[in-house]
Amino acid sequence: MNFACGTPCIWAPLAKSSITAVTNLPFVNGAPIKQLAQNVQILDKNGQLVGTLNTPYADVTLDGTKVSTNTPEASLTIDAGSHDIYTNFISDLNMETTYELGLRGTADSILKLGPFGDVEIKGIPLDVKTSLAGLQGLSNIKFLAYVDNQVTMDPPRINSRTSVNIYNPSQLTLNIGDLKLEAGRDYDPQNWVGNAVVKNLRLVPGDNNVVTVLSVDSGNNPAAQQFLADLNVMDVLLKMWASSTATSNPALNTGLSTLRSSVLLPTFLMSITPPAFSDIWNIKVLPTTVNDGLVEVTTVFNNPFLVDMSVEGVATQDEGSFTEYPSRAELYVGGTTYQNLLFPDDFGYTLKSTESKTVTFKMKLRRNIITPENAAQAVTAWINDAADGSLEMEIYWYPRIRLAGQDTFTFPLWAYSPSVFYPDHKLILKTGSDFPLIKDWFNKEFGLNGTPVAPVPLPSPVVPVPSPSPSAVPSPSPSPSPSPSPSPPPSPSPVTPSPSPVVSPPAVAPAA
Structure with a gap:
C-alpha cells in the first residue's frame, strides 16, 4: 500500500496485491483462465466495510486448479462513512500478530477456450476471508551503526545519523514516506527528548536497513540532558511513539496513534561494523604509466554503515572540515612515509x-611532495623494499558518501594512520614484476638521467586480493552531548587512534 502519494492518498491509498485462489470451475485440466479483474469490498475483522477496490484485468499463472495473479495498482477508496473504520483497520494491522479480513464482491475473467477463442465471464461471486500477518507494533528495531553528528542552534539540536534495522513481520509492503516519531526514556510526553526521523521510508516484509536521524533537544530540556549524559556512560533504551504529525497523511497518522516501539542505543553509539576496506591492496604499473602517472589498484571494499551506500567522489575542503590534505595512499619504507598515490576526484562505487565488492581503479602518482634531490633515492628505496612482493601502506581518504534515502552526503575520515580499521598492523600493498616501472615516470617528471626500467621477476608471486576481511571494528563513538557551538566538530588529532571509521565530535558534558 502506498500512503505517500499526496492528498489523494488520504482516503484513497494506492494498493496492489498478489493473490492465489483455488477455482471450482468444471474443467478436467484446470480452469483455462487467461486474465482476472476484481470488484471487491474490503471488510474488517468485524465484517464492516473498510473500502472498495476495483482492479483492471491482469494476467494469471495456472497450476492445476490454482490461479495466481498480481493485481495492478489501484485506489482503495474509503467512503466518508467508513473513515473511522479505516483508521481502526490500520491501527489493528499495526498492532496485531495476525488479522482476518474479508473480500466480498465479484471477479471478472477471460477464459481461453481454444477453437472458441477468448470468452469473458463477468460477475463471478466472491465472498472469502483471509488472514494477514500484522506489523506487531514494529517492535523489533535494532541499532546497527553510527554515521555522523550535526549540531544546530535554531532550534538547539544534536542530530545523530545512525543506521537501524526495522523488522517487518507482516506480508505488507508499505510506502510511508517521511516518518517522524516522538522519542523519550518512556512513553510519557513529560520525558520527551526529541524525534527519530526516517526519510522516504518504504517497509518491505522482513529486514529493512534504514538511516534514522535522532534529533535530541539540546536546549533547556532536563530529560534530554539526562538522556545525553546517560548515553555517555551506558546503553540506553529509547522509546518511540507516533503523534498526529508522524507522516504527511493524517488518516495514516490516526491509524498509527497506537504505535509504540523502542531501540536499545549502545554507549557512545558504538557498535561492531565491517572495515570499510580490506587490509590487502594490489598495485599494477601499466605500460602507459610513464606518460600519465596512473597506476591500477585493486582491493575489496565493505559497507561499514550496513545500509545501502554509494561513494560519489572525494570530499573537498569546502564540504568537509577534515580535508586539508588530498585523499591519498602513502607508501611506507624504512620508517618514512611518502604521499605518492592520489585517489581520483571521481572515484566511486556502490x-x-x-x-562486499572487489574494485579495480586508477590512482595517480604524486610528484610535488618529492624534490628532485631525493626522488631517485626514494624511488630506489621503494623498488628495493618491494623485492619480496609487497610494501606497507597507509591511507588518508575523505570519501563523499550518500546513504539510501538521504538528501545530504556524509564525509567520514577513513584514515589508516592512526588506524580505525586495523589497529595492530599496516595495510599491505602487493606488488608485481612491473612495479620497478614507476622509476621511468619519476625520471621523466624530474628530468633525471636514468635508464628505463624493464620488468623483472620477483622472488615471490603476487598474492591475489582476498575476500573481504571478516574482522569487524567498532563503529564511531560520538558524544551525543550538547555542543556549545554550531561550528563543525573539530578534526581529531592525527596521532590519536580513533575507534571509529568516521569522525565524531568530542564528548562534552551536558549543560546544567
Whole structure:
C-alpha cells in the first residue's frame, strides 16, 4: 500500500496485491483462465466495510486448479462513512500478530477456450476471508551503526545519523514516506527528548536497513540532558511513539496513534561494523604509466554503515572540515612515509547494506611532495623494499558518501594512520614484476638521467586480493552531548587512534 502519494492518498491509498485462489470451475485440466479483474469490498475483522477496490484485468499463472495473479495498482477508496473504520483497520494491522479480513464482491475473467477463442465471464461471486500477518507494533528495531553528528542552534539540536534495522513481520509492503516519531526514556510526553526521523521510508516484509536521524533537544530540556549524559556512560533504551504529525497523511497518522516501539542505543553509539576496506591492496604499473602517472589498484571494499551506500567522489575542503590534505595512499619504507598515490576526484562505487565488492581503479602518482634531490633515492628505496612482493601502506581518504534515502552526503575520515580499521598492523600493498616501472615516470617528471626500467621477476608471486576481511571494528563513538557551538566538530588529532571509521565530535558534558 502506498500512503505517500499526496492528498489523494488520504482516503484513497494506492494498493496492489498478489493473490492465489483455488477455482471450482468444471474443467478436467484446470480452469483455462487467461486474465482476472476484481470488484471487491474490503471488510474488517468485524465484517464492516473498510473500502472498495476495483482492479483492471491482469494476467494469471495456472497450476492445476490454482490461479495466481498480481493485481495492478489501484485506489482503495474509503467512503466518508467508513473513515473511522479505516483508521481502526490500520491501527489493528499495526498492532496485531495476525488479522482476518474479508473480500466480498465479484471477479471478472477471460477464459481461453481454444477453437472458441477468448470468452469473458463477468460477475463471478466472491465472498472469502483471509488472514494477514500484522506489523506487531514494529517492535523489533535494532541499532546497527553510527554515521555522523550535526549540531544546530535554531532550534538547539544534536542530530545523530545512525543506521537501524526495522523488522517487518507482516506480508505488507508499505510506502510511508517521511516518518517522524516522538522519542523519550518512556512513553510519557513529560520525558520527551526529541524525534527519530526516517526519510522516504518504504517497509518491505522482513529486514529493512534504514538511516534514522535522532534529533535530541539540546536546549533547556532536563530529560534530554539526562538522556545525553546517560548515553555517555551506558546503553540506553529509547522509546518511540507516533503523534498526529508522524507522516504527511493524517488518516495514516490516526491509524498509527497506537504505535509504540523502542531501540536499545549502545554507549557512545558504538557498535561492531565491517572495515570499510580490506587490509590487502594490489598495485599494477601499466605500460602507459610513464606518460600519465596512473597506476591500477585493486582491493575489496565493505559497507561499514550496513545500509545501502554509494561513494560519489572525494570530499573537498569546502564540504568537509577534515580535508586539508588530498585523499591519498602513502607508501611506507624504512620508517618514512611518502604521499605518492592520489585517489581520483571521481572515484566511486556502490554497495548494498551487507555487500562486499572487489574494485579495480586508477590512482595517480604524486610528484610535488618529492624534490628532485631525493626522488631517485626514494624511488630506489621503494623498488628495493618491494623485492619480496609487497610494501606497507597507509591511507588518508575523505570519501563523499550518500546513504539510501538521504538528501545530504556524509564525509567520514577513513584514515589508516592512526588506524580505525586495523589497529595492530599496516595495510599491505602487493606488488608485481612491473612495479620497478614507476622509476621511468619519476625520471621523466624530474628530468633525471636514468635508464628505463624493464620488468623483472620477483622472488615471490603476487598474492591475489582476498575476500573481504571478516574482522569487524567498532563503529564511531560520538558524544551525543550538547555542543556549545554550531561550528563543525573539530578534526581529531592525527596521532590519536580513533575507534571509529568516521569522525565524531568530542564528548562534552551536558549543560546544567
